[in-house]
Amino acid sequence: xxxxxxxxxxxxxxLIDQGVDVVFGYPGGxxxxxxxxxxxxxxxxxxxxxxxxxxVHAAEGYARATGKTGVALVTSGPGATNAVTGxxxxxxxxxxxxxxxxxxxxxxxxxxxxxECDTVGITRPCTKHNWLVKETDKLAPPLHEAFHVAxxxxxxxxxxxxxxxxxxxxxxxxxxxxxxxxxxxxxxGDIEMITELAKAMETAKRPIFxxxxxxxxxxxxxxxLLRELVAxxxxxxxxxxxxxxxxxxxxxxxVGMLGxxxxxEANMAMHDCDLMINIGARFDDRITGRLDAFSPGSKKAHxxxxxxxxxxxIKVDIPILGDVAHVLEDLxxxxxxxxxxxxxAEIGKWWSHINDWRxxxxxxxxxxxxxxxxxxxxxxxEELTKKYDRYICTEVGQHQMWAAQYLGFEDPNRWMTSGxxxxxxxxxxxxxxxxxGHPDALVINVAGEASWLMNMQEMGTxxxxxxxxxxxxxxxxxxxxxxQWQELLHGERYSSSWSESLPDFxxxxxxxxxxxxxxxxxxxxxxxxxxMIHYDGPVLFDxxxxxxxxxxxxxxxxKAHNEMLLGADADTANAIQAGGAVLV
Amino acid sequence: MSPLKIKKGSTSHSAYNLRPSFSDKVERHTLAILVENEPxxxxxxxxxxxxxxxxxxxxxxxxxxxxGHRSRITIVTSGTPQIIVQxxxxxxxxxxxxxxxxxxxxxxxxxxxxxxxxxxxxxxHRIEAIRLADIFRANxxxxxxxxxxxxxxxxxxxxxxxxxxxxxxxxxxxxxxxVAALSRGSLA
Numbered sequence: 001x002x003x004x005x006x007x008x009x010x011x012x013x014x015l016i017d018q019g020v021d022v023v024f025g026y027p028g029g030x031x032x033x034x035x036x037x038x039x040x041x042x043x044x045x046x047x048x049x050x051x052x053x054x055x056v057h058a059a060e061g062y063a064r065a066t067g068k069t070g071v072a073l074v075t076s077g078p079g080a081t082n083a084v085t086g087x088x089x090x091x092x093x094x095x096x097x098x099x100x101x102x103x104x105x106x107x108x109x110x111x112x113x114x115x116e117c118d119t120v121g122i123t124r125p126c127t128k129h130n131w132l133v134k135e136t137d138k139l140a141p142p143l144h145e146a147f148h149v150a151x152x153x154x155x156x157x158x159x160x161x162x163x164x165x166x167x168x169x170x171x172x173x174x175x176x177x178x179x180x181x182x183x184x185x186x187x188x189g190d191i192e193m194i195t196e197l198a199k200a201m202e203t204a205k206r207p208i209f210x211x212x213x214x215x216x217x218x219x220x221x222x223x224x225l226l227r228e229l230v231a232x233x234x235x236x237x238x239x240x241x242x243x244x245x246x247x248x249x250x251x252x253x254x255v256g257m258l259g260x261x262x263x264x265e266a267n268m269a270m271h272d273c274d275l276m277i278n279i280g281a282r283f284d285d286r287i288t289g290r291l292d293a294f295s296p297g298s299k300k301a302h303x304x305x306x307x308x309x310x311x312x313x314i315k316v317d318i319p320i321l322g323d324v325a326h327v328l329e330d331l332x333x334x335x336x337x338x339x340x341x342x343x344x345a346e347i348g349k350w351w352s353h354i355n356d357w358r359x360x361x362x363x364x365x366x367x368x369x370x371x372x373x374x375x376x377x378x379x380x381x382e383e384l385t386k387k388y389d390r391y392i393c394t395e396v397g398q399h400q401m402w403a404a405q406y407l408g409f410e411d412p413n414r415w416m417t418s419g420x421x422x423x424x425x426x427x428x429x430x431x432x433x434x435x436x437g438h439p440d441a442l443v444i445n446v447a448g449e450a451s452w453l454m455n456m457q458e459m460g461t462x463x464x465x466x467x468x469x470x471x472x473x474x475x476x477x478x479x480x481x482x483x484q485w486q487e488l489l490h491g492e493r494y495s496s497s498w499s500e501s502l503p504d505f506x507x508x509x510x511x512x513x514x515x516x517x518x519x520x521x522x523x524x525x526x527x528x529x530x531x532m533i534h535y536d537g538p539v540l541f542d543x544x545x546x547x548x549x550x551x552x553x554x555x556x557x558x559k560a561h562n563e564m565l566l567g568a569d570a571d572t573a574n575a576i577q578a579g580g581a582v583l584v
Numbered sequence: 585m586s587p588l589k590i591k592k593g594s595t596s597h598s599a600y601n602l603r604p605s606f607s608d609k610v611e612r613h614t615l616a617i618l619v620e621n622e623p624x625x626x627x628x629x630x631x632x633x634x635x636x637x638x639x640x641x642x643x644x645x646x647x648x649x650x651x652g653h654r655s656r657i658t659i660v661t662s663g664t665p666q667i668i669v670q671x672x673x674x675x676x677x678x679x680x681x682x683x684x685x686x687x688x689x690x691x692x693x694x695x696x697x698x699x700x701x702x703x704x705x706x707x708x709h710r711i712e713a714i715r716l717a718d719i720f721r722a723n724x725x726x727x728x729x730x731x732x733x734x735x736x737x738x739x740x741x742x743x744x745x746x747x748x749x750x751x752x753x754x755x756x757x758x759x760x761x762x763v764a765a766l767s768r769g770s771l772a
Contacts, residue, residue, distance in 0.1 A: 120624060125635055129679040132623065148588045149679055179588045182620075183679050308673035311666065315606060 002172040007136040007162065008033035010173050011100060014143035016043045017176055020071050022062065022436050023047070024055040028075025029115060030102025033167035047436060047465055050457035052079050054429035056086020056157075057455070059097045061433025063090075064416040065391055067219060069150050070097040070433065076104055077115030080161075081122065085423060087157045088126040092420025093242060094217055096155035098146045099127075105165035106134050119161045128156030134163065136171030144176040145183075153185030154306040155217050185305060189322030189330060197277065197301045197318050198335040204275035204299075205346035206353075207235045210258065210287075213242030213419065214280015214304060216412040218324035222246070223412045225328035226279065232332070233342050236354055238266040240281050241404055242419040249408030255354060259287045260555050261401040264362035264564055265354055267553075270295050271561035272353070278302040280324045283314040284420070285583070293560030303327045362553045362566055363405055372522050374399065374474045374545040378406035378446070381472060384529050388442040390414065391434045395427040395451030398480035398551045403446040425454030428471060432458055435467040442470070442533065449475040449542075450499050459512040462538040470532050470539045476547045477502060484550050489581055509540035520544040557583035606666045612641065613668050613688040614660050614695060614765045620680040621647050621655040628678050629657055638663060638671050642697075642740070644762040654682065660740075660763050687765050695765040699743045704731040705754030713753045720746050731756075 005013065011034050015023065022045045027035045038046050049055040052074045059070030074083050080101040090097050104113040120132045129149050131142040139162065146158045201207060209230060215222045223246045230237050230253050237247050238258040247254055256263030258270055270276065276298045281287070283302075288294045294314060301318035302310050310319045320327055367376040392407055393416040394400040400417055409415050416434060418426040431445040445452075452473050462469050483497040509516030515535050519528040519542070532539045554565045558580020619625045626645055633640050642660040647653075661671060668686070675684045687693035701722070703713050710730075717724065717734050720742065726733035736746055740763060747758060 121627070124624065124628060125631055144588060154677075176588055181588045182682060306673075306677065308670060308677055310673070311606075312670060312673075315666075 002174060004170055005173050006033065006037075006168060006170050007139050008037045008167040010136070010139050010171070011143065011162065011167070012037045012041060012044065013173060014140060014176075015071065018069075018144065018147045020044055020069075023071045023073050024049055024058040024062070024433065025073030026052050026055055026075065026079060028079050028102060030076035030104060030164050031073060031079075031100075031167075033164065034073065034100070034102070034162075045436075046073075047432070047461065049429065049432075050460050051455065052082035053085050053425065054432070054455050054458045054461065056083045056097065056099060057089070057423075057426050057429035058433035058436070058458070058461075059099070060086060060090050060093075060095050060426075061393060061416050061430030062437045063095050063097055063433075064430070065413050065434040066437040067413055068437075069147055070095070072097065072099045074099065075102045075115065076119065077117045079115075080117055080119040084122060084126055085421075087123055087159065089418050089421040089423045089426060090157035091126050091128065093418065094155050094213060095157065096150040097157045098150050099157060099159045101159055101161045102167070103132070103161045103163040106163045107165070109163065119159065123159045126157070127159050128154075130159040130161065132161040132163075133166055136166050136169040139166060139171060140174040141179045144174070144179045145181050148181055149183055152183065186321060187305070187323035187326045189303065189320040189327035191330060191334070193318055193320045194327060194330050195334050197320065198331060198338055200275050200299055200301065200318065201233060201235075201277070201335060202338070202341040203343055204235075205343055206269075206273045206350045207233075207275040207277065207347070208255075208269050208273040209235055209237040209277050209279060210239075210270065210281055211237060211243045211246055211279045212240040212281025215243055215246035215324050218280065218305075220412060222280075222323075222325035222328060225325060225332060227251070229328060229332055232340065233335075234344075234347055235277075235342075236269055236351070238262070238270065240284065240287055240419070241417060243281065244404060244415045245409035245412045248410040250410060255358075257404055259284075260289070261405065261551055261553065263405070264360050264553050264566065265357035267555065267561040267564060268357045269354055273298045276300045278304075278316070279328070280304060282309045283312070285313075288314065289555045289563075290558055290560045295561070360566065362564075364567070367522055370521060372520065372525060372543060372545045374402050374476070374549055375406055376522060377474060377525060377543050377545055378402050380525050381444070381446070381529060382407045384526060385442060385444065385533065388533070389438070389440070391416065391438060391441050391443045393417070393427040393431040393434060393443070393445040395445070395447040395454075396422045396424045397448045397451055398476075398484065398549075399446055399448045399451075399474040401481075401551045402474070407446075424451040426451075428452055428455045428469075429458045429461075431469040431471070432461050432465075432467055435462075435469050436465075443468075444470045444472050447471055447473045448480060449473050449477065449502060449505070450479045456508070459509070459514055459538060459540070463513050466537070468535070468537050468539075470541065472532070472541045473505065473543060474545050475502075475505070475542050476545050476549065478547055480549075481551065483548070487550070488556065505540050505542035509538075512538070514538040514540055516540050516542065518542040518544070556580055606664065608664055610662050610664055611668060611688070612660065612662045613686055614658065614693065614763060615672065615675070616685045616687055616765060617657040617659065617675055618682040619655050619657060619678075620682065621653045622680050625655065625680045626657065628680060629659075629675065632674055632678065633659075633661070633671075636670075636674065638667065642762040644764050658763055658765050685767070687767055690767060692768040693765050694768060695739055695763050696737055697740050697743055697761055697763050698735065698737045699746075699758060699760040700725070701734040701736065701746070701750055701755065702731060702757040703734065703750050703754050704756050706730050709753045713750065716746070716749050716753070722746065
């Protein structure tokens, strides 16, 4: 059963056995044997990135868009330390990735060798789990276990650190089914708790589903069951940034995204509800606002696969530990078998409240004059691309929030954004990973010029592999979100929030061999976007927008859901008080 | 993804109640954590405490099952009930952790600590020291004409009390092991 092979060969063999089709990586001294094996096979495609951070974000993009585990391969020392931001990003957003790092040979570990670093030590707090393998005979089991750990339970990033002598030496290869593991998180929820939730749903007068990335991580079945549950109960549903797409934006019961830059109706409904059903979300501080004023009158249920998410910041009344799809299936069965009851009359009144809040039309804006409003640019992008098989990545900042507000997502895995860590520079490499997973799809990275510059080198990767990713830059020549906070919080003293000496993005695109498009006139925007879509290859779209536009609506830090700032007319002068100023 | 063999009965879910009533009072809890004795496992556990700002009052660790490659970590920690629940849930998330038991809430338990005391002195102080050691059932494990090394086992409180009494009698140095604890009764 066991076959003898070199450690380097084992790495490639294990990746093949685990069904990996693409690896994002960057070679270096400590991974040369693995690269040599990759050279001699055709099962796995290797994508050469331009920076290790790009490799990890690309693996994340691939994982987020396909639901499969992403793989990155980097060398020791700087290769590993450059991967740290991507690992932390994947940990915060619960994205399954396996990162293979080379290490100096075992006999040199600890000697401050060239390109040595304590990779497992550095990555311990930013991975779900990691391994340092010191014998070739013991290499195959963690390679297989890595995929199991990354994808089961609450998904996350894992690292396997492989010294160079372990890659060269020959050992026994173990197949996946021979590998024992004790890691087996509970997926079925407690049926008593589920019944309690079903009962609460029968009598609730003002219920709301509050869904998050856990629904998407649970797989397509979870989104399907969620849609069934929402349709059958008629309850309103909102979602976090991470959960967009688990319920369609065109769906009847959709009240929009909630949170700091969420919709007025969604936040008001969260504040006033009497039954909050949290499905795979984690009461993040961008969602809750002021904790002691968070949805004060509601009974709260929380479905989560991670016990440490339950009761961490918000005390809940009905905790259900389990996988979203498993729990929703049981919940639907229990609720149906009890007679499919809801408090229809009261829920009708609840909807009329919500519809009143909707009339505020919190996303309204006026496009006038010759300067493109970022909201207008995204509305047009939505209108012109929604018919396509479309995947959207973003960087981090104002453009990210506007994209969440003005683009509609009909299905899960269509929206790739750095939520928890808020990593500027995520979107460009992520779009490459997405396009690798979906070669024929329209992949757009909605970016700000400052974020995009952080990992712009990956345009070279897009060119090398003919990946027609569209980089749609909303260029306000500002670090927009920083500038907005300085306006609200620091007396309009715009300290270092200008992007000075920006490159000419069209020339930059051409330098890479890509297409550059610049647009500064609202009347030309549609044609320019169509040109971007129809161009067969990577495009850098420089959309010059209003420089001092603020992102609204907004719950100022330290405020409650029902204290939103609504728009340009809002009184922002004293919006954030001393207590809120220390919050990020 | 090709499936792995999952050991029968193994699960990383914890049996503690997720619906406790929370107060703001700081409580002291003794946790028994059974872990896979892998390199770095202790670092994972204490890194969790450091990274999330939890307290460690006492920590002991040793391999307890050489064949099964298991170590037992006993941690005495303090925090509000909500923090204690978080600590247990966070520990349960670590892949190398097999089980987390809160001995403070899961029925009665026994706790013992071993300590070595170096006490120097002559005359009355020396006589008083050995008389008190006798009362506390401490053994003399080393002696010179002007010093003793006492070995004492007991609860942490007993060792604290002994330290207080030895202070004026020439206490020079203390080495303590930290708490080891087991639940009472026949069940593991």
